[in-house]
Amino acid sequence: GRFEAALRHTEHVARDFAKQTNDFGRMWNWSARACALAGLGRRDEARRVVAQMRPLAHAGTGALMRAHLCLGDMESAEAMMLSRLGSDNADDAVIAFQNWEIGEMPTGPNAVVEAQLSEPRARPSIRAELERRGYVLDVPMTRTFWGAY
Numbered sequence: 001g002r003f004e005a006a007l008r009h010t011e012h013v014a015r016d017f018a019k020q021t022n023d024f025g026r027m028w029n030w031s032a033r034a035c036a037l038a039g040l041g042r043r044d045e046a047r048r049v050v051a052q053m054r055p056l057a058h059a060g061t062g063a064l065m066r067a068h069l070c071l072g073d074m075e076s077a078e079a080m081m082l083s084r085l086g087s088d089n090a091d092d093a094v095i096a097f098q099n100w101e102i103g104e105m106p107t108g109p110n111a112v113v114e115a116q117l118s119e120p121r122a123r124p125s126i127r128a129e130l131e132r133r134g135y136v137l138d139v140p141m142t143r144t145f146w147g148a149y
Contacts, residue, residue, distance in 0.1 A: 003039035006032055027053060027060025035070035035113070046071055061092070069116040077120045085129040094134035097121050100141060 010033040013021070021029065030053050037046035050067050057064050061084060068077040084093035096117070120126055121136075130136060 001039070003036045006036040007040065010036065023056050023059035024063075027056055027063035031060070031063035031067045031070075034067040038070045038072075043071065050076075062096070065096070066113055069113045072116065074116075074119050074123075077116075078123055078126060081120055081126055082129060085126070085133050090133045094130065094136075097126075097130060097136050099136065099138045 010029050013029050014026075014033075017025075030049050034046045034049040034053070037043070037049065046067075050064070050071065050073075053060075053064050053067060057080075061080070065077060065080055068074075068080065081093055081096075084090060087093075121130070
């Protein structure tokens with residue numbers, strides 16, 4: 001919920017750590033930037049950041065998925081998940097859809113994104129691909145970075 005502070009931090013990272021940041025790091029910084037801009041209602045700017053991310057999607061699919069979810073762009077989220085689930089390396093996508101169940105519904109900065117992840121999962125195309133590729137389980141663990149999105 002501290003979108004201005006998050007936006008300033010992404011600017012600081014991009015400016016002061018550009019030489020030390022690889023594509024994976026850039027993707028997560030851009031994702032945070034897109035989410036902060038979306039939270040501030042600056043959706044056109046957020047969409048431009050997402051467009052900047054697309055050529056490097058291979059370096060951070062979870063970061064790009066998170067940006068789509070922050071924008072509420074469920075069509076792009078669905079297309080991306082179908083591509084990931086249909087790939088030879090669908091494990092990360094299947095992990096993203098597990099029911100992580102420690103405590104209550106998530107709170108804090110990821111609460112909205114976590115809630116929005118349920119929408120693509122409910123789509124018939126994704127449900128069918130998930131059934132083909134793996135199982136969705138109730139996992140009594142907290143969602144970790146590696147199971148992010």
